[in-house]
Amino acid sequence: MLRIAIIGCGKIADSHAAQIGRIKGCQIVGVCDREPLMAEQLAKRFPVEQAFSNVGELLDVAKPDVVHVTTPPQTHFDLAKTCLDRNCHVYVEKPFTVWAAEARKLIDIAKEKELKLTVGHDDQFSHVARRLRSMVREGFLGGAPVHMESHYCYEIGDTGYAGALLGDKRHWVRRLPGKLLQNIISHGVARIAEFVSGDSPDVMAYGYTSPALQVLGETEIIDELRVFIHDANRTTAYFTFSSQMRPGLHEFRLYGPKNGLLLSQDQETLIKLRGARYKSYAEKFVPPIVVAGQYIHNVATNVRTFLRNDFHMKSGMKFLMESFYRSITEGTSEAIPYREILLTARIMEEIFCQLEKQRAGATDEFGLAAGIESRK
Amino acid sequence: MDYAHAESTQSLASSDGDYIVGKGEPVLVTGAGGFIGFRVVERLLELGFQRVRCFVRSSRGRSRLEELARTCGNDSRIQIVTGNLLSPQDCMDATRDIKILFHLAAGRGEKSFPDAFLNSVVATRNVLEAAATIKCLKRFINVSSFTVYSNARKGRGRLLDESCPIEQFPALRGEAYCFAKAEQEQMVMEYGRRHGIPFTIVRPGQVYGPGNEGITGRVGIGTFGIFLHLGGSNTLPLTYVDNCADAIILIGLKQGTDGHIFNVVDDNLPTSRAFLRLYKRNVGKFPSIYIPHWASYALCYAWEKYSECSQEQLPSAFNRRRWNSYWKRMNFSNKKLKQYVGWTPRVRTEEGLRRFFESCRARRGSA
Numbered sequence: 106m107l108r109i110a111i112i113g114c115g116k117i118a119d120s121h122a123a124q125i126g127r128i129k130g131c132q133i134v135g136v137c138d139r140e141p142l143m144a145e146q147l148a149k150r151f152p153v154e155q156a157f158s159n160v161g162e163l164l165d166v167a168k169p170d171v172v173h174v175t176t177p178p179q180t181h182f183d184l185a186k187t188c189l190d191r192n193c194h195v196y197v198e199k200p201f202t203v204w205a206a207e208a209r210k211l212i213d214i215a216k217e218k219e220l221k222l223t224v225g226h227d228d229q230f231s232h233v234a235r236r237l238r239s240m241v242r243e244g245f246l247g248g249a250p251v252h253m254e255s256h257y258c259y260e261i262g263d264t265g266y267a268g269a270l271l272g273d274k275r276h277w278v279r280r281l282p283g284k285l286l287q288n289i290i291s292h293g294v295a296r297i298a299e300f301v302s303g304d305s306p307d308v309m310a311y312g313y314t315s316p317a318l319q320v321l322g323e324t325e326i327i328d329e330l331r332v333f334i335h336d337a338n339r340t341t342a343y344f345t346f347s348s349q350m351r352p353g354l355h356e357f358r359l360y361g362p363k364n365g366l367l368l369s370q371d372q373e374t375l376i377k378l379r380g381a382r383y384k385s386y387a388e389k390f391v392p393p394i395v396v397a398g399q400y401i402h403n404v405a406t407n408v409r410t411f412l413r414n415d416f417h418m419k420s421g422m423k424f425l426m427e428s429f430y431r432s433i434t435e436g437t438s439e440a441i442p443y444r445e446i447l448l449t450a451r452i453m454e455e456i457f458c459q460l461e462k463q464r465a466g467a468t469d470e471f472g473l474a475a476g477i478e479s480r481k
Numbered sequence: 482m483d484y485a486h487a488e489s490t491q492s493l494a495s496s497d498g499d500y501i502v503g504k505g506e507p508v509l510v511t512g513a514g515g516f517i518g519f520r521v522v523e524r525l526l527e528l529g530f531q532r533v534r535c536f537v538r539s540s541r542g543r544s545r546l547e548e549l550a551r552t553c554g555n556d557s558r559i560q561i562v563t564g565n566l567l568s569p570q571d572c573m574d575a576t577r578d579i580k581i582l583f584h585l586a587a588g589r590g591e592k593s594f595p596d597a598f599l600n601s602v603v604a605t606r607n608v609l610e611a612a613a614t615i616k617c618l619k620r621f622i623n624v625s626s627f628t629v630y631s632n633a634r635k636g637r638g639r640l641l642d643e644s645c646p647i648e649q650f651p652a653l654r655g656e657a658y659c660f661a662k663a664e665q666e667q668m669v670m671e672y673g674r675r676h677g678i679p680f681t682i683v684r685p686g687q688v689y690g691p692g693n694e695g696i697t698g699r700v701g702i703g704t705f706g707i708f709l710h711l712g713g714s715n716t717l718p719l720t721y722v723d724n725c726a727d728a729i730i731l732i733g734l735k736q737g738t739d740g741h742i743f744n745v746v747d748d749n750l751p752t753s754r755a756f757l758r759l760y761k762r763n764v765g766k767f768p769s770i771y772i773p774h775w776a777s778y779a780l781c782y783a784w785e786k787y788s789e790c791s792q793e794q795l796p797s798a799f800n801r802r803r804w805n806s807y808w809k810r811m812n813f814s815n816k817k818l819k820q821y822v823g824w825t826p827r828v829r830t831e832e833g834l835r836r837f838f839e840s841c842r843a844r845r846g847s848a
Contacts, residue, residue: 114595115595115596115599116593116595116596118595119593119594119595123793126792127792140599140603142598142602142603142606143595143598143599143603146594146595146598146602146664147595149652150594150652150660271539272538272539272540272541272542273538273539273565275565322540411794414790414791414792414794415794416794417792417793417794
């Protein structure tokens with residue numbers, strides 16, 4: 106029986122506790138939050154026997170094998186390092202760390218101590234994302250990816266998380282180098298990182314505060330981002346984050362030399378984009394019918410999965426957790442390759458550095474950017 | 482139901498002889514920029530209170546109050562404090578020298594249990610911690626909600642009053658707000674016992690009025706693309722926002738309310754069916770289907786069981802606890818409120834509904 110602990114009892118911890126509860130062979134032995142009431146409320150609802158407000162005490166008393174870190178990103182590095190130092194395997198919620206150097210350090214510690222580490226990029230393990238991965242492995246693209254487009258949108262309303270963030274100038278998200286973007290874009294960037302070769306692709310980022318937010322007096326939060334990425338093999342990618350475009354997509358397009366794939370996370374559909382063209386007018390009539398058939402097939406697949414009771418909103422998280430736990434108990438490979446975790450961290454850091462430089466450029470050509478460079 | 486434009490001229494100021502504080506003493510309103518909190522501030526100013534400290538979290542709440550201060554022509558009576566109740570220091574600063582504390586800040590609209598809990602319970606604990614250090618505090622008024630009641634063991638059509646039991650396992654309702662409010666009440670009572678903080682709990686029914694334009698879930702839900710009318714002939718426990726604010730103020734100011742719980746509902750309450758008919762007539766038509774009570778109960782039961790056996794593939798948003806709380810036919814009483822503090826609804830239900838529908842129409846027009 107794997108003994109699991111959760112550090113950080115906010116919103117995402119609920120999802121972790123619920124999915125852990127669905128996995129056989131593991132048990133939550135303790136939850137911890139520096140606010141004791143938050144730890145108690147999670148323990149009360151799931152239920153968990155022990156609630157702590159001190160990490161050391163959690164590790165000493167509950168003696169977990171695995172720790173899930175679900176705190177704000179600023180604390181990820183220190184907490185994950187503490188847990189690794191105490192010989193626990195660690196699942197860190199996204200974003201993995203604030204800086205890429207911290208990500209590198211955690212991975213080095215895990216390797217040295219032969220412990221397992223993963224990050225909560227659970228969207229990559231939804232049913233539809235797994236189907237996409239499987240088709241790529243089977244060679245559907247006809248070679249290495251040529252181009253990718255990843256859309257990851259976020260609708261900013263006036264309630265809940267966004268409302269709290271916009272209304273509170275001291276909100277912890279504002280203290281992140283990449284602010285709102287840093288807390289959200291990991292899923293969309295990680296999709297690209299999975300198919301980019303090499304360790305240091307070129308990144309060009311452009312971001313701004315949308316007029317909708319400017320009207321509310323917001324000047325700090327960048328909620329519109331466009332990124333161009335290309336690697337040494339000339340595989341290219343566009344990444345789009347938007348709070349304003351509608352529909353607010355969570356979509357990934359992957360094009361190879363022969364065919365392409367279109368994944369919609371919102372609808373859990375995967376569409377095969379045929380590379381070859383039909384002749385003459387057939388191109389106008391046949392492909393829409395074929396695509397319509399594919400959508401019907403996707404609906405049937407989703408209904409079957411639902412009827413099997415395996416279509417939970419966080420089914421990707423469960424799959425990722427199971428893979429992670431298997432890598433611990435059976436010694437299988439990492440649930441998410443460390444290269445991908447690092448690459449995602451590097452791309453994100455580069456994006457935020459460039460945005461900071463753009464912002465600084467308006468008033469102080471290098472001052473602020475130099476500040477962010479020195480903190481890395 | 483026809484509209485009558487007669488508004489009661491009853492004034493809170495006419496009955497201030499037995500207030501526990503003078504009008505020159507400082508009072509604090511948390512959530513002062515909110516739907517009810519703002520009206521509480523307005524009424525306190527109308528009553529002549531000279532030192533109304535308003536705690537707000539967002540700049541939007543602040544600008545609303547600043548506008549109010551300008552229109553009052555006397556900025557010095559309102560002190561606006563922007564902060565976060567999750568910060569103990571902000572709570573300490575806000576509560577300094579306070580005689581009466583109207584605690585209205587809450588995590589309304591939160592669907593996530595931790596967020597609702599954080600913004601209601603943890604925030605309240607911080608306010609209570611700060612309140613415990615003020616030796617001059619005369620009353621802590623905790624504004625809760627009808628949502629905490631469990632009607633599971635009451636027969637249909639029975640009276641729901643302050644003596645009714647509250648939800649024993651609020652987390653199982655599948656409603657973050659209920660969980661947070663029930664836990665918040667427990668917290669207030671515990672601090673009352675442990676630190677001797679004089680407290681009163683106010684449980685408003687469904688507060689309506691301009692600024693809160695939605696149709697209450699007690700009437701029905703539009704989740705599935707068409708409006709399902711679930712309330713039927715049930716009486717709606719409505720209270721117009723101004724009436725609710727009056728009740729909160731009177732409960733806070735009058736002698737003899739310490740340790741008590743008060744429900745707040747207006748007189749002449751409409752049924753769910755009458756409300757929906759008036760809404761369609763005055764705001765706009767939309768299709769709705771009436772689901773009889775036996776059918777809505779069966780649906781809630783089936784949903785609950787499916788949620789359990791599918792390991793919450795569908796979250797337990799509909800269940801028997803929720804049905805009992807929202808859609809079981811009950812009668813409501815404001816007898817205790819009238820007896821203890823002499824409250825009467827200033828705005829009659831007909832007039833309240835007229836203003837509400839007018840606001841809904843305006844909102845719909847601007848959308």
